[in-house]
Amino acid sequence: MGTILISSAKLVLPNHALHGEVVDILIKDGIIDRVGNKLEMSDKDVQNIDANGLIVSAGFFDLHANFGEPGLETKEDIVTGTEAAACGGYTGVAVYPNTNPPLHSRSEIALVINTAKGNVVDVYPVGSISKKREGKELAEMYDMQRAGAIAFSDGNHSVQQAGLMSRALLYSKGINALVISFAEDESIAGGNQMNEGEVSTFLGMKGKPNLAESLMVSRDLSLAEYHDAPIHFTCISTVESVDLIRKAKARGVKVTCDVAAHHLVFRDDAVLGFDSNFKVNPPLRTDKDVKALLKGLKDGTIDAVVSQHSPHEVEFKNVEFQIANDGIIGLQTTLPLLVMAGLQAEDIVNKLVVAPRQIVRQEIPSLVEGSTANLVLFSVEDKWMFDSTTNRSKSTNSPLFGQELTGKVKAIVNHGQLVENT
Known part of the structure; x- marks a missing residue:
């Protein structure tokens, strides 16, 4: 250089x-x-x-991004993903196990780490909580941790079995690891397409109620508190979730959380035009929820902001809203979205540089x-x-x-x- x-x-x-x-x-x-x-x-x-x-400042660190490698490289591979990350200001990215095969054993973890070696952007794999992300049996978390996994999550599959999540938290505590919860009760969410509210009623679309998220946040907070184990919630989106986490922090639960940048700017009325690029999970919520998220960022309830970078081929997005895949690309647009949301430079640094590294126990570059x-x-x-x-x-x-x-x-x-x- x-x-x-x-x-x-x-x-x-x-x-x-x-x-x-x-x-x-x-x-x-x-x-x-x-x-x-x-x-x-x-x-x-x-x-x-x-x-x-x-x-x-020190380079940005993303706690939640999706690359397609291994198996879904037509969406994004590690080379293109890190190029997008670099242009977005990131020098470190945690990649989720939403791959095929998922990152559920030391082999996949090692593949990601070895493929990313020498890159300007550090890539940190997040291993699966359960084998094949099926939510039935714990994956080999310790083996993955030794191979380089920095945390554990089933990605966009929320762990539905309370007993499995309980065992994951207890086991992770024993190996000094972090479990990341994507909070969605599938029996309440029902596979629906957007937020449940006035807009979904107007459009005649079945919606996902806030309850589908807050119910799971409540469950996992209870489990983490019971085991005195750390837990991190990713992509929270509702006023109820913010309130639950704020109260849990006040009583000493070892909980942190993040919010996706697009949830700080867009509301569910963006779906009125049926643009499938606004189809995300969790879905875009109401103005009340957005205000609660921004307040949570300001008072420290929400620790970090993530891109939730979720690339898809055109054939999975340029289709009817109801059948389009969830997700948007976000690595290059997180900073502009935070500016749009009204965050100042110091807030941006705290939420993109400092807190994300603290959550996964990575050293903050000192400059x-x-x-x-x-x-x-x-x-x-x-x-x-x-x-x-x-x-x-x-x-x-x-x-x-x-x-x-x-x-x-x-x-x-x-x-x-x-x-x-x-």
Whole structure:
């Protein structure tokens, strides 16, 4: 990589001695050599990056992304997924076991880790709780942990059996692991297409009630509290879930949670046009739910924001709403969505940099002299077009595709590699 001088960037990283100040950062061969003001280099081989007006922080970390490898590489493979992640400001991504075969043994975990070696973006596999994600029998969690799994989840299959989830929490406590719950009671959700409410009634579509999520959040909180085991909820979307988790935290339950960026911006009325790119799971909720999510972010009930990046081939999205697959691509649009939702730079750093790493016990890059350079340069004001020329995913299933967005990642540095967005 040689030598890079980043000049005049505002450093935003809590607990850093220069937090909030405009700094220059000199990087030599992937190591931060100096951090200060008005650094000058006479070396002709120095690559200068004018970061005036930009924010520099440790690289973003996504707690919930879906790549197709192994088995579903036509949706996304590790190469294209990490390219999208890099352009979205991420230097670390946790990938879920929604693959074929799922990440349910040490073989699949090792495959992901080995395939991603040498990449500018670190890829962390999340192993399945149950074999084949069928929710019947515990997978070999300890073997997967030793192979490199950082947490355990059945992905977009919620664990329906309370006894199995109870055993998973108890076992994970014994090996110092984290269970991630995707909360949906399938008997209540009924496989329905959108949020249950006024819009679903108007459209004549069967909806998923908030109860389908909050019932499962309540169950898993009770199990975690019973075993005194840590639990993380991913992609919560309802006012009831926020309230349940807030109360559980207050009484000392070891619980954390995240929200998908699109749930902070879009409401269920977006479905009125039957655009299948708005079909996600959990479904887009009401204005009341969105306000509760934003309040939960502000008061610390919700710890992190995720992309829930879910790529699909065109034949699974460019169809009638009722039969389209759930999900949107989100790695490159999480920052713009957070800007759209009104989050400030420090909030963005807390929810995309600090808390996600804390949840899965990963070291937060320090950005101090002598440390390995792991950083992102971004703007909350610059505009860019999200279209076929800027999209790095194999898929295009996003309601933001073809739009001008505010909030742009300019570059990331990790493992001695620099990736710049033009």
